[in-house]
Amino acid sequence: MLAFVVFVLLGTSDVVKVEPDGVGRWRMTITASDETDPLRLAERLRPAAANLCGAKGFYFDHYTFTLDQQVLERQSSAKQSDKMTLVQDVVCASLPAVATEPLPAPPLTEAETLALNARLEALTTGYFSALDEGRYADAFVTADDAMTGGATLSDWSEQQKRFQASAGAVTERRIGRLTWYSNPPNAPFGHYGAVDYVASRALQDECGYLIWYRPSADAALRLIRQETTLLPHNLPAETRDTLRKAHCILL
Known part of the structure; x- marks a missing residue:
């Protein structure tokens, strides 16, 4: 098995050691006395990396470097050149795509x-x-999933059946205020549509709201939240007024 290769870069006196470092990976070591910037020194390795990887292409991965700085011991002594040694990992493959940060959704007209x-x-x-x-x-x-909690259809359906049994069938429902929020704080970017509603049911009354969400203008709206409060039919006027001011705006 080939342990390593040593060769001299054309047009320079740089000596490069190349070692295999796994499938499709190489470790290249170069020492130079005329360069102390590791990024610039890495550029000298590109022709050798291209030769190693061929049509697969390549990209530079992790690297380490050491700088051997010469100290002038006597005033009459001539200072020798500093030396930098760079160890650069090379991957024979196309550069992985970098995930872009999501952008805020534009305000709605x-x-x-x-x-x-x-x-x-x-x-x-x-x-x-x-x-x-x-x-x-x-x-x-x-x-x-934010709405269902990751429940299966079967489990979620059973939850809805239990709710219907405790509240009773709907006799009337009113959809009220619609409110849009663009990129609210402490939430993923996007447009959020809030829907306030009230409903009369056979056993109890209900008030609540839904939140629909889309991350961008070309995305579909998805239901991400439902908040529901069940209320007795004979709710005192004072309590009803308190709830209206808090969140049940249609009561």
Whole structure:
């Protein structure tokens, strides 16, 4: 097995040692007395790396370096040149794509908001209709894992059935205020549509809100949150007023 290769770079006096470092990987060592910048010294290795890797291409991975600085001991002595030794890992492959940081979603114009409101109402109506009619799979596909908690369709459906049993069938539901937020703090970039609603049920009343989300203007809206409060039919007026001021705006 080839342990290492030593050769001299054309046009220079640089000696390079090349050692295999795994499949498709090489470790190149170069020492120079006319360069003390490791990045510039690494550039001298490119022709040798290209020759080693051929059509696969290459990129430089991790590196280490040492700088041997000569100290003038006597005033009459001539100072020898400093020497830098660079150990550079080379990978024979295309450079991996670097994930780009997500950008903030652009603010919504008035026209975009109006168009999105229609979409928001349609999605919300469809979601509630699917729940009311027991079409849990249709409701489930609109929700994100953040909404379902990673539950399976079967488990999530059972949760909805238990809720329906405790609250009773819907006799009336009103969708109220629609509010849009662009890139709110402490949340992933994107557009967030909040839908406030109230519902009368056979056993209890309900108020709450949905949050729909899209990370960018060309992405689909997904349901990421639902907050629900169940209330007795004979809720005192004072309590109703307190809830209205807090979050049940349609009461």
